[in-house]
Every structure is written in structure tokens, then in C-alpha cells.
Amino acid sequence: MKTARATPGLSGTTRLYAIIGDPIAQVGSPRLFNAEFQARGIDAVLVAMHVAPADLGGMIATFRAMKNFDGLIVTVPHKIQAAAMVDSLGGNAARLGAVNAIRKLPDGRLLGDNFDGEGFVRGLAARGIELAGRKVLVIGAGGAGCAVVNAIADQRAASIGVYDIDATRRDALVRSVGAHSPGVPVGSSEPVAAGFDVIVNCTSVGMKPDDPLPLDISGLDANTVVADIILKPVRTPLLEAAARLGCITHEGPAMLEGQVDAVMDFFFATSPQAHA
Amino acid sequence: MKTARATPGLSGTTRLYAIIGDPIAQVGSPRLFNAEFQARGIDAVLVAMHVAPADLGGMIATFRAMKNFDGLIVTVPHKIQAAAMVDSLGGNAARLGAVNAIRKLPDGRLLGDNFDGEGFVRGLAARGIELAGRKVLVIGAGGAGCAVVNAIADQRAASIGVYDIDATRRDALVRSVGAHSPGVPVGSSEPVAAGFDVIVNCTSVGMKPDDPLPLDISGLDANTVVADIILKPVRTPLLEAAARLGCITHEGPAMLEGQVDAVMDFFFATSPQAHA
Numbered sequence: 001m002k003t004a005r006a007t008p009g010l011s012g013t014t015r016l017y018a019i020i021g022d023p024i025a026q027v028g029s030p031r032l033f034n035a036e037f038q039a040r041g042i043d044a045v046l047v048a049m050h051v052a053p054a055d056l057g058g059m060i061a062t063f064r065a066m067k068n069f070d071g072l073i074v075t076v077p078h079k080i081q082a083a084a085m086v087d088s089l090g091g092n093a094a095r096l097g098a099v100n101a102i103r104k105l106p107d108g109r110l111l112g113d114n115f116d117g118e119g120f121v122r123g124l125a126a127r128g129i130e131l132a133g134r135k136v137l138v139i140g141a142g143g144a145g146c147a148v149v150n151a152i153a154d155q156r157a158a159s160i161g162v163y164d165i166d167a168t169r170r171d172a173l174v175r176s177v178g179a180h181s182p183g184v185p186v187g188s189s190e191p192v193a194a195g196f197d198v199i200v201n202c203t204s205v206g207m208k209p210d211d212p213l214p215l216d217i218s219g220l221d222a223n224t225v226v227a228d229i230i231l232k233p234v235r236t237p238l239l240e241a242a243a244r245l246g247c248i249t250h251e252g253p254a255m256l257e258g259q260v261d262a263v264m265d266f267f268f269a270t271s272p273q274a275h276a
Numbered sequence: 277m278k279t280a281r282a283t284p285g286l287s288g289t290t291r292l293y294a295i296i297g298d299p300i301a302q303v304g305s306p307r308l309f310n311a312e313f314q315a316r317g318i319d320a321v322l323v324a325m326h327v328a329p330a331d332l333g334g335m336i337a338t339f340r341a342m343k344n345f346d347g348l349i350v351t352v353p354h355k356i357q358a359a360a361m362v363d364s365l366g367g368n369a370a371r372l373g374a375v376n377a378i379r380k381l382p383d384g385r386l387l388g389d390n391f392d393g394e395g396f397v398r399g400l401a402a403r404g405i406e407l408a409g410r411k412v413l414v415i416g417a418g419g420a421g422c423a424v425v426n427a428i429a430d431q432r433a434a435s436i437g438v439y440d441i442d443a444t445r446r447d448a449l450v451r452s453v454g455a456h457s458p459g460v461p462v463g464s465s466e467p468v469a470a471g472f473d474v475i476v477n478c479t480s481v482g483m484k485p486d487d488p489l490p491l492d493i494s495g496l497d498a499n500t501v502v503a504d505i506i507l508k509p510v511r512t513p514l515l516e517a518a519a520r521l522g523c524i525t526h527e528g529p530a531m532l533e534g535q536v537d538a539v540m541d542f543f544f545a546t547s548p549q550a551h552a
Contacts, residue, residue, distance in 0.1 A: 030288065
């Protein structure tokens with residue numbers, strides 16, 4: 001993880017990037033990407049833009065038109081709507097129907113892709129935690145859960161169990177991943193920790209201090225890796241409880257940090273056709 | 277003049293400001309305003325946005341809608357068009373029909389005003405050069421010339437002579453300033469330096485290396501102050517020639533630096549009603 005650093009002096013030649021979301025105050029991308037721009041000597045800045053859903057279309061039109069505005073990070077609640085506003089989608093975005101990054105290509109077209117799942121996998125890998133051959137339980141089949149389950153399937157996990165309080169949403173995810181990654185057994189599971197090697201919470205349960213745990217951890221083994229994608233608090237009740245049982249815990253911000261390199265590659269790829 | 281400094285680390289809470297223009301690479305506002313934000317401990321950033329004339333309306337609409345986007349510096353060629361897109365105009369903007377700064381008021385309305393002329397006057401004053409009681413010649417009656425002549429009239433100059441190659445434009449400026457500042461004699465002049473205390477070039481003549489001088493300086497007195505508003509080159513042929521004759525010369529960037537405090541007051545005024 002890079003430490004927070006000041007951005008270099010901005011000028012009239014500085015290229016513009018932004019993260020768009022609503023709310024926006026909580027985002028970590030300005031810190032992460034400006035540190036990266038500075039470390040690589042790139043004359044660019046990434047700023048936070050607070051955009052309401054009703055204003056997304058106008059904002060994307062302004063992004064299209066502005067000559068020195070080159071890329072967007074897209075966060076909640078815009079990921080699905082924005083996917084319909086770009087000109088082409090990369091593979092992950094097409095599979096998920098959601099973008100979390102948009103690049104303006106040299107010809108002006110907008111290319112969207114999604115690095116949330118890859119960010120989660122890279123965040124684990126940066127700590128030496130591999131998913132290949134592991135039995136994984138993912139709690140939550142919303143946007144983040146879909147991205148994470150797809151990326152875990154790409155890593156050739158031994159099996160993936162999916163739980164969501166909404167059975168329709170859960171089953172839709174199980175079917176789509178099963179169709180895309182036939183070699184990885186994916187099925188619906190109960191929210192019970194026993195028997196899994198890796199557990200990932202992709203729900204928002206744990207953001208509020210009096211939230212219950214998102215699953216039953218009574219059978220949790222000390223060899224299990226327990227991960228959360230919640231950004232605040234960094235130490236969720238689930239992670240604290242797992243740590244008390246001796247588990248390896250993995251915090252939410254690692255997913256953001258894990259995708260910085262991938263998004264930088266996406267923004268600055270010299271052969272964008274490879275993505276389109 | 278403040279030296280260039282890095283902006284502080286940006287985050288999701290950072291308020292957004294921008295300078296809009298076309299071209300944009302030459303602007304100095306990001307350096308000047310980010311240094312000011314940092315010096316005052318304000319969590320804000322000013323970025324350069326390259327906006328073509330056809331895209332100005334959409335850009336202003338996005339500015340209106342974006343919840344953390346608080347102010348704009350407006351530069352060439354948008355100053356007149358933008359004046360028609362805001363909800364109210366301050367006194368100088370109303371007089372000039374042009375804005376160079378727009379603030380979003382707490383109720384969401386956009387207030388435009390113009391600090392170009394005040395910036396020029398403050399830039400001179402910062403060096404101890406007063407305009408009250410001086411005979412001033414201004415070359416050029418375009419947007420910059422109008423702003424400068426109005427501000428000089430407000431300083432109670434002894435007299436103001438205006439020259440422009442376009443007699444209609446010159447006469448319109450002379451009439452409007454005369455009506456607004458009846459105590460200051462304003463008239464049309466030839467482009468001849470002799471007999472003036474202060475000479476200001478408000479044309480673009482001098483930007484190109486082989487430009488002629490914008491006026492006849494054969495009768496220039498060594499006690500005359502010769503000012504240029506051209507930003508690049510900082511040392512125009514006119515300033516170089518005047519310096520060789522022993523005159524005090526005054527460079528273009530001082531006009532930008534001179535308006536930073538005024539624009540900061542405008543952006544962060546706690547009683548914006550005073551401007552509206």
C-alpha cells in the first residue's frame with residue numbers, strides 16, 4: 001500500500017481524472033491514484049466529483065466533451081447506469097453489466113470495464129493468499145458479490161458457495177458464473193462458516209456498529225481466511241470475531257488498493273484496442 | 277507572488293474548483309489558487325478544464341448539478357457567453373458583459389463577476405504604483421481593455437486615453453466609461469506614448485516574436501510606467517524597449533496574481549448577498 005502523498009503542482013497541462021459517486025466523501029481513490037500519478041511522473045490529477053443519479057447522463061456528456069478529461073472511476077450508485085452510457089465494454093464489465101472505470105480512447109469513444117473482482121483477488125495475492133483449489137463462501141450477490149464471485153471463479157477455486165438473503169439474486173449469480181466457468185462448482189450455500197477455506201463478506205452488514213454478523217461463525221476453523229469488503233469500519237465485527245478465533249483476516253481497503261495497478265494499466269494502455 | 281507548491285493530498289471531501297478555457301495549457305490559475313488553498317488550509321483543489329465553446333452550456337449545467345463543485349475561473353473565449361449562463365452578475369460583470377469568475381451560492385444559484393480590471397490595479401498597487409491623478413493611455417478596447425479602463429477610471433485617474441484599431445469598439449468603450457465615471461475625462465487617443473504617465477498594452481500585439489510595437493514610443497519619458505497584460509512572453513518587445521529607455525515596466529502575470537485575493541474573497545465570502 002502506498003502512503004498518502006501530496007499531488008505534484010497542477011497546471012494548465014495537467015490531465016484530468018475523476019471518481020464519480022453519491023455519496024463521495026468516503027472514497028479513497030484520490031489518495032491512491034494521485035500517489036500513483038506522482039510515483040510514475042504522470043502530469044495528471046484525480047478528483048472526487050459528487051454526482052447524483054439524475055445528473056449522471058449530463059456528467060458523462062461533459063466528460064466526453066472535455067478535451068483534457070481522460071478517465072473516470074465509477075462508484076456506487078452509478079456502476080450499472082454508467083455501463084449503458086459508454087460505447088464499448090471490456091470483458092468483465094460485459095459479464096457483470098457494470099463498470100467501475102471508464103477510459104476515453106484516442107478517437108473519443110468511451111470504453112468501460114470493471115476491476116472490482118480483480119482488485120479483490122490482487123489484494124489477497126499481495127499478501128500471498130491464493131484462491132486456486134480453495135473452498136470459498138461469498139456472502140452477498142449484489143454488484144460487489146457478483147464481481148468477486150466471477151473473479152474467484154477465474155482463479156480456479158475448488159468450489160464457490162454463494163449466499164444472499166434474496167434467493168432470486170443468489171440463483172441468478174450462481175447460474176451465470178456456472179455458465180461462464182463450467183470447471184468451477186458454484187452453488188447456493190447457507191450463511192454458515194463451517195467447512196470453507198476462505199469466506200468473503202460482500203454485504204454491507206457490519207457497517208453499522210450494532211449490525212449482527214453476516215454469517216454464523218460458530219464452526220469457524222482457525223485456518224480459514226476471513227475477508228470483508230467494507231471500507232468503513234476497516235475492522236468490521238466479522239473481522240474482529242474471526243481474529244479472536246485465530247483466523248487470517250483481510251480488510252476491505254485491500255480491494256481498492258489491489259485494483260490501482262489494473263486501472264492504471266487500463267487508463268494508460270498504449271494499445272486500447274486490446275480492451276475494446 | 278507565491279511560489280509554486282504542491283497541493284495537499286486530495287480526498288473524497290475535497291471541494292472542486294476549475295478554470296475553463298480553450299486553449300487551456302497556458303493558464304496559471306491552478307498554480308496560483310492551489311498555493312492559496314494550501315496556505316489558507318482550505319480542503320479544495322482547482323483544476324484546468326479544456327472546454328470548447330460548443331460545450332460550454334453542458335459544462336455549466338454539470339457544474340450547476342455537481343454537489344461538491346463550488347466555483348469557476350472563466351477565461352478566453354468563454355467570458356461573454358458564460359455571463360449569459362449565470363443567474364446573477366456582480367457590478368463589474370454587469371458593466372462589462374463578461375465574467376471571469378463564477379461562484380455557486382448556498383442556494384445553488386450561480387453568481388458571476390469580473391476581477392480582471394481589479395487584478396490589474398491590484399498588481400500595480402502591490403508594487404506601490406498608484407493610478408489616481410495619472411494620465412493613462414490604454415491600447416486595445418477588447419475584453420481586457422474594457423476591464424482595465426473601467427478599473428482605472430474607478431481609481432480616479434487624471435485622464436484616460438483609449439486607442440483601438442477598431443474605432444467603433446474604441447468609441448463604445450469611451451462612451452460607456454464616460455457615462456459610468458463622469459468625473460474622469462476619457463477620450464480616444466492615437467497610439468503615441470508622448471505625454472502619458474502610465475501606458476497599458478491590452479492588445480495581443482507582442483505575443484509573436486516579429487510583432488511590431490503596439491504604439492509609437494519615440495517620445496516615451498523615463499518616468500512613464502509601461503505595462504503589458506500579455507502573459508507569454510512575460511518580457512514583450514514593448515516592455516524590453518521601455519526598459520531600455522529607463523521606464524518602470526510592469527509584466528502581464530501581475531494582473532493574474534493581483535486578482536487571486538479578490539477571487540478568493542469572492543469564492544469564500546460568508547455574505548454572498550453582498551455580491552448579488
